Amino acid sequence: MRMNQLAKIAAAALLTFGVTSAMAVITGSKHDLSATGGGTIKANAGQNNDEICVYCHTPHASNTDFTGAPLWNKATPSGTFTMYGATSAGVAGTTIAGTATDTAPSAPSLACLSCHDGVSAINSIVNAPGSGGYVAGGQNVAFGSTAAGTAFTMPAGVTQIGTDLTNDHPVSITYVEGAASLKPTTTAVTGWSGASTIADLLRNGKVECASCHDPHLGESDTFLRRNAATVGEASNKGSAVCLTCHDK
Ligand code: HEC
Ligand code: HEC
Ligand code: HEC
Ligand code: HEC
Known part of the structure; x- marks a missing residue:
């Protein structure tokens, strides 16, 4: 096999594993x-x-x-x-x-x-x-x-x-479009692990810890689901995590 063919295969592999399927x-x-x-x-x-x-x-x-x-x-x-x-x-x-x-x-x-x-x-x-x-x-x-x-x-x-969740972003709360400027659940999201729309971030229609975090995503800052490795910047750069749901 010629060297440039090998290089192309290596580049394709990088694209496949490095970009499209963030691990x-x-x-x-x-x-x-x-x-x-x-x-x-x-x-x-x-x-x-x-x-x-x-x-x-x-x-x-x-x-x-x-x-x-x-x-x-x-x-x-x-x-x-x-x-x-x-x-x-x-x-x-x-x-x-x-x-x-x-x-x-x-x-x-x-x-x-x-x-x-x-x-x-x-x-x-x-x-x-x-x-x-x-x-x-x-x-x-x-x-x-x-x-x-x-x-x-x-x-x-x-x-x-802790057990006092009053100072934490609400969880176990139904996602109501329009409340707190929330976008439609059909809105596309990019760079999030295991999600292509906001609906995929919800569990039984509710926001839970796993809406924002993926506990397996060690390469992301603070296990945030907006995958730092995929988007090539800090997970919450420019508050991208928050602006995914809130239209502010
Ligand atoms: C609405 C999105 C959202 C939800 C829901 C959420 N988090 Fe977070 N969490 C964040 C963000 C963003 C950060 C990073 C904050 C920072 O780096 O300043 C964070 C940080 C953390 C941290 C690290 C604290 C730190 O500042 O280093 C822990 C632990 C954590 N979250 C656990 C949880 C748990 C447990 C739940 C559910 C009870 C939860 N989170 C729900 C967005 C969320
Ligand atoms: C710190 C706790 C923790 C560890 C360690 C952990 N998981 Fe998970 N895992 C979770 C939680 C919490 C969920 C549910 C997340 C959700 O609601 O999306 C989950 C969900 C999953 C799922 C189903 C969701 C999906 O991704 O399709 C699989 C599969 C999974 N884990 C595999 C693993 C494997 C394999 C390991 C070890 C290499 C592992 N987990 C280690 C906490 C953990
Ligand atoms: C089996 C126990 C366990 C479970 C279950 C677990 N965590 Fe953790 N988590 C830990 C430990 C231990 C740490 C490290 C804490 C420290 O060093 O202060 C940690 C750290 C974190 C951090 C901080 C990461 C950082 O870089 O500072 C976040 C965010 C976090 N966990 C979120 C979650 C979320 C969200 C879930 C559920 C989806 C979850 N964890 C489930 C044990 C757990
Ligand atoms: C997965 C979607 C989602 C993400 C991501 C998200 N939020 Fe929210 N947020 C919600 C939902 C759902 C509510 C509850 C709205 C309601 O009142 O019905 C809410 C409520 C709020 C509220 C209002 C609380 C109140 O008492 O009325 C604030 C402030 C807020 N979010 C800030 C943030 C910030 C800051 C971030 C980023 C760290 C963030 N949100 C990320 C879904 C999200």
Whole structure:
């Protein structure tokens, strides 16, 4: 094969894999909680703790009471949340436009809060890595200096969203076109992972954490779903994330 043919094939491959199909790179990100993960919060070495997906998903014996995320490997958070615009925990809140939130985060957001609420144990999983690791209701695997059997919760700081959601962008809220200058759900979006219109960003017609974030998208800033690698700029440059839905 001639060299320029090879070069063309290489260029085509780059186009295919580098541009059109942006790959989510969870490996080495802060959501890689294996012993060799990218953050400071992660499992101890040993105990088959080189697995990545296991801290969120399991191929068998998943928590089916919890439909927030597929094949979920964590127990359902038991805490009560104070919703955006709500006056107390466990009741619906309202926005300026008068749209009500649910009385509690719906399952897709609860999936994230099962680590980010600062109460639920990050290291609690139903099926521990390796064979025979199943414990109904979950078990705490060893994390950093935290021994097996002891809960490790999200430390204070920006990543601890907490159970008070009044100071966070509303979640578990129905997307009402026109409210808060929201664009029609048929509006095309570009550069977002797994979405071609605003409708694809919604879960059961609602805005949830996964509307703006993709927990697997390690190459994007703060796991934002507007993929930095695809668009070739910071995910929220010029507030592109916000302007995707809001016509401001
Ligand atoms: C930090 C938690 C977390 C880790 C680790 C994680 N996931 Fe996920 N995953 C989620 C959440 C949350 C959802 C649901 C997201 C949504 O609602 O869009 C999900 C959804 C999925 C889906 C279905 C949605 C889709 O993309 O089609 C697949 C498949 C998946 N994950 C595969 C994996 C694999 C494979 C790994 C390991 C390499 C992994 N995940 C690691 C949290 C995680
Ligand atoms: C299994 C536990 C777990 C789940 C489930 C989980 N996260 Fe995380 N997440 C973490 C940990 C641990 C960190 C690192 C926190 C730190 O170092 O302060 C993190 C960090 C983040 C960060 C900050 C990234 C950065 O670069 O600073 C974002 C954003 C985030 N998570 C969003 C989400 C969203 C959205 C979901 C649900 C779709 C989710 N997470 C589900 C454990 C989890
Ligand atoms: C409307 C879009 C949107 C929704 C919904 C949303 N986020 Fe975010 N989130 C963002 C943006 C944008 C950032 C980056 C902020 C920055 O870099 O200043 C962010 C940052 C974060 C961070 C990192 C904090 C930091 O400043 O480094 C965490 C953790 C996080 N989000 C978790 C969540 C969780 C959990 C949910 C659901 C309860 C959620 N987010 C819902 C847009 C959103
Ligand atoms: C996936 C679509 C979507 C994205 C992206 C999005 N929002 Fe929103 N936003 C909503 C929805 C839905 C509401 C609730 C509107 C209502 O009142 O019915 C809302 C409400 C708001 C409100 C009004 C809250 C109130 O009390 O009335 C503000 C302010 C806001 N968003 C700012 C932002 C900012 C800043 C960003 C970027 C970080 C952002 N939004 C990204 C969908 C989105």
